[in-house]
Structures are given as C-alpha cells and as structure tokens.
Amino acid sequence: MTIKELAEIIRKNPNCLVTVDNDYWWIDKQSREEYPGNDDDDEAFAAWDAQNRLVCADDLTEYTSGYGSGSSYGGDVLQALALLQGIRVESV
Numbered sequence: 001m002t003i004k005e006l007a008e009i010i011r012k013n014p015n016c017l018v019t020v021d022n023d024y025w026w027i028d029k030q031s032r033e034e035y036p037g038n039d040d041d042d043e044a045f046a047a048w049d050a051q052n053r054l055v056c057a058d059d060l061t062e063y064t065s066g067y068g069s070g071s072s073y074g075g076d077v078l079q080a081l082a083l084l085q086g087i088r089v090e091s092v
Contacts, residue, residue, distance in 0.1 A: 001055065002062040007080040009055055016054060020074035026056035027077070 009027070010016065017028045029052050037044045060076055075089070082089045 001059045003060070003076065003079050003083060006055060006060065006076065007083045010077075010080055011084055013054060018074065018077055020077065022073070024057050025074045025077050027054045028052045029054055
C-alpha cells in the first residue's frame with residue numbers, strides 16, 4: 001500500500017480512529033470502546049477487532065522519505081493527511 005492509497009482509505013472513512021503508539025500506528029473503523037459484545041469473550045473481541053481494523057503501519061509497502069515520514073510518531077498518517085489537504089509535513 002502506498003501513502004496515496006492510505007490517504008484514500010482515510011478519505012473514505014471520515015469517522016475512523018487513528019491510534020499512534022510511538023513507533024507504530026493503526027486505523028480502526030471505530031473505537032474499541034464501542035465493541036458491542038461481552039468483554040469477557042476474548043475470542044469474539046479478537047474477531048471483531050480484526051474486522052474493525054482498516055489499516056496499520058505494517059500494511060505500507062511504499063514510503064515517503066525525509067524527516068517527518070515513517071511509522072514513528074504517525075509520520076505516515078500525517079503524510080497521508082497532508083496529501084489529502086494539499087499541505088506538506090517536514091518534521092514530526
């Protein structure tokens with residue numbers, strides 16, 4: 001997946017939730033707090049969580065370059081958002 005394709009996923013899912021955890025990121029359709037099932041059923045939660053995931057840092061195969069790109073601190077996500085808005089991100 002390219003940054004352009006990531007931007008398209010974000011554009012098509014305007015209420016998605018982006019989570020950045022220092023050197024990794026993922027995008028879900030909705031918050032884990034919105035899980036409708038029983039919290040004690042780990043297997044059902046894992047299945048729901050897998051369906052809820054839109055994309056994560058591991059899915060990218062083509063990266064931008066420079067300071068402000070990459071999975072650290074959500075650089076890839078910021079680059080995709082910048083592409084959507086027609087702006088540049090030089091540093092994260």
